[in-house]
Amino acid sequence: MKRKILKMLTAFSFAAVLTTSFSAVGVANAKTEQSDEISCAAKSAYVLDFDTGTVVYAKNENEKLPIASMTKIMTASIILDDVKAGKLNLSDEITVSEKAAGMGGSQVFLDANSTHTIKNLLKAVVIASANDAAVALSEAASGSEEAFVKRMNDKAEKLGLSNTNFVNATGLPALNAYSSAKDVSYMLKNLLSHDEYFEFSKIWLEDYVHPDGRKTTMTNTNKLVKFYQGCDGGKTGYTTEALFCLSATAKRGDTRIIATVIGEQNGKQRFKDVSDLFNYSFKAYENEVVVRKGENIGKTVKVEKGKQSEVEVYADENVSVFKKRAGDDNVEIVYELSDSVKAPVKRGDVVGNAKIVKNGVVIKTVELKAADNVGKENFFDTIRRILSNW
Template sequence: MKKLFILLTTLSLLFISTTFISANADGIKNLSKSAILLEAETGTVICKSNEKARLPIASMTKIMLLNLCFENIEQGNLSLDEDITVSKNASGMGGSQVFLEANSKYKAKDLIKSVIIASANDASVALAERLYGSETECVSVMNAKCVEWKLDNTLFSNCTGLPKPTQYSSAEDVAIMLKHLISHKDYFSYSNIWMDEIKHSGDRVTGLTNTNKLVKFYDGCDGGKTGYTSESGFCLAATAKRGGLRLISVVINSPDSKSRFNEVSNMFNYGFDNYTSKMVIDSSKPLEIDVKIGKSKNDKIEIKPINDVFVFSKRNEKEKITIDFNPIEKCAPVSKGEKVGELIVFRSGVEYKRVDVVTTCDVQVKTYFDYIKDIAKNWSL
């Protein structure tokens, strides 16, 4: 067997240590009944207040519906350009709506856009019926997803967030739902749009204005979901990114609309002022590594990690980060893009994260003529 041995010098650097808050941060005054701030990649909680309380969350319910929409798109079960016929049931939904016409067709992407930007109940039900045949079946899948994600303080009774006595969630669970949602690449194509429109049959147009005002007025905010009913109070789940650091913040039952935006902004400010996320592995930068393969014509190969790795930590405190390379045995030939090992990031000696490493070129088998060249080269020495 021709074995691949890749040698990589261990990298060492000083980096910021991690001292996370488990209670409400100093200087943050929450008027809401429940709140949380976390780092998006790892899910590390920075500050929280009554984060597990079961409360109505109004239209933040749609975060779970949107997760299902994007999952179905990625699985090939729904196309953004697909025409969806709106039922009379969907068009008749009350509350926030974009006034869809019964028996008319709309692109899936326009319905999704209407849910994300304008919190449209009619578009939500139209999507639920398209995906699962009925809103009831969609709700069953939403609740099954809660079990899968261990959202122990969430139960859905509809896909819109309209008031139901048996429907609730928590700031912690909503933050986890939003964390999943922002992992879908198509989500940000809609979430940071401030104003848009949806076209109906004829010349009728409905204007859309993002209910999440932070996408316009907070630097770095590019997504989230608002909610309001008299039962839930004013709610907001939002995400913002500056540099390599992405945060998620959720408040439930703020006393007024201005308060929810101020509370989330203040939590974001605290997070960005006191924490950082440093890139320690850059997937855009290939590494040239010495390699020994029994019958390979390559003395060195170029490899690269498949993902970036960031380390989230508190500012101004230091710890040691080391990165080791763990090679795996391979038989030549090795194809471009084939996994040849993994990089392992350690924080103060404790494993933090692993990322696969692949080749950027083919590793060819040494031919008879290559052996002749090697013999001639060695003889000349």
């Protein structure tokens, strides 16, 4: 199938952009727009743009460190993966085991053998970092916490998180449990792809209502959802080994930033450092969306032997450029479309891609897909087409 290449030279002044697929290649190739204007007190830190993956700041980002309850980012991600796949439903009720009910640390004090919805347990994990809820969910999803941990490590490998190893679903202290600021940032990036996550992550205060009517007040451990404009998600962590940790996200306009710090000396410092990292990112950069996800790009592809002769094309995700506000880079967008496709065509069929090219280097690729269903022409359609061409 031949392709035609259409170039659109932008008149914008763009900074570096990066494609970040959830693969080993995408994580490894993250490009840094490092600045000496910012710093933080954490042992390790990482800041990136959500849409393009451009790295704004990095400090010891690959150092293997304990991450405490930030582990639950992966726990929540797998549960929502299973919901998306239809393996679990948020309304499903599950029974809490003795093991789950007996977990120490942060918890919502679940009773053994009580039943709870997956939605409520997930909410307790996201808001209150509840260890008992995390273990209950892991057992519901995989039969045992041990089997669930294997899935966590398998997914980490799939995402290209080479400096990560999970030992439990909670982040409680354990030998050989570690991750890095960079890996945690990509974990959170993956979790943010689930819209359901934001139903819970923005809640500041809520009561957990137990089956017997008992209530446990949950306060979001991520104070930035209340005190930082635009912050709508994230996960804290603390143990004596990990010290104070935070991976959080904030969005202003079309720009969403993820910032992670590990090993802060106190809770106040982790929130200050992440706030400062957000402030710098929003002040120095902006994310300009050239084509929005689901938006037709104004181009068509010919359909052979179809009920219509061509089909419109849309972008599978945002085609966006993360740029320095004072930057001066020229970028061209290259559309590579198939010369033609054969009917039948289904909406969502890949018919090409859009590439953002900076200084001759492809820095982001987005799939372009058919915007409509096009059926195969029948005998009468063929006759009409032939007659119309006479």
